[in-house]
Amino acid sequence: MIQTIIFDLDDTIIVSDVPYQTLWESPIKHYQSKLGDLEFTTLYKAIREYAAWYWSDPERHRQGRLELLKYRRLVVKNAMEKLGYSNEKIAYKIADGFSATRTAHEVLVPRALETLEELRGRGLKLGLITNGGPDMQRPKIDKFNLEPYFDNILIEGEFGCGKPDERVFRHTLEKLNATPDAAWMTGDDLNRDIAPCNGLGIFSLWVNVNGDGLAPDAKARPDKIIKSIAEIPAML
Numbered sequence: 001m002i003q004t005i006i007f008d009l010d011d012t013i014i015v016s017d018v019p020y021q022t023l024w025e026s027p028i029k030h031y032q033s034k035l036g037d038l039e040f041t042t043l044y045k046a047i048r049e050y051a052a053w054y055w056s057d058p059e060r061h062r063q064g065r066l067e068l069l070k071y072r073r074l075v076v077k078n079a080m081e082k083l084g085y086s087n088e089k090i091a092y093k094i095a096d097g098f099s100a101t102r103t104a105h106e107v108l109v110p111r112a113l114e115t116l117e118e119l120r121g122r123g124l125k126l127g128l129i130t131n132g133g134p135d136m137q138r139p140k141i142d143k144f145n146l147e148p149y150f151d152n153i154l155i156e157g158e159f160g161c162g163k164p165d166e167r168v169f170r171h172t173l174e175k176l177n178a179t180p181d182a183a184w185m186t187g188d189d190l191n192r193d194i195a196p197c198n199g200l201g202i203f204s205l206w207v208n209v210n211g212d213g214l215a216p217d218a219k220a221r222p223d224k225i226i227k228s229i230a231e232i233p234a235m236l
Helices: 020-030 040-056 058-066 068-082 088-104 112-121 134-143 166-176 190-200 229-235
Strands: 004-007 014-016 106-108 125-130 152-155 183-187 203-207 224-226
Touching (some): 004 166, 020 088, 058 068, 088 106, 125 166, 152 166, 183 229, 224 229
Parallel strands (some): 125 152, 183 203, 203 224
């Protein structure tokens, strides 16, 4: 019998209400006059490509997410330099502008609080595991008053390691007094949320908002694919 459900935070409970490209458009166009003939589409593409390379490495990913604002600045600065534009001050302003815009457009997924309330009402213990530093993650939790819904919250920067390290899952299960075979994990990241569960014996729910399904070469295999956490109560 299921005893607990563990949730990821970003892109599982909290999302942006505008497209990713739009979040970059505002700060880049704001400083367009400082960029000479460098057009938005060219810089945006360069930022996306450099970011994809930077975040593809597990160790860079771990370091970067703990100091996210700092490494966003690095991504924009290096993307601009690859295009032949060296202006650290403007690069940092664009990165900071993106960060501020993204924060302003953070919202809960539809029926997030109702879902968490219903699950608690059914006697389930709820856990939250989120990567990143507390300076970025705590304000999100406070902004949407999420803490009362969870029996345990683990933030990577406070605990000392993050997903996909199995220790964060084992620690959370211990805090929730639950066994792996009686726990579900819900998250959007196949490598960090789902893959560890395959080895631990935790039932995994992959949040695939776009509904495009698993890639043929996907290494992690979720037990169930959902589009929203609002689907969970009906599964119990």
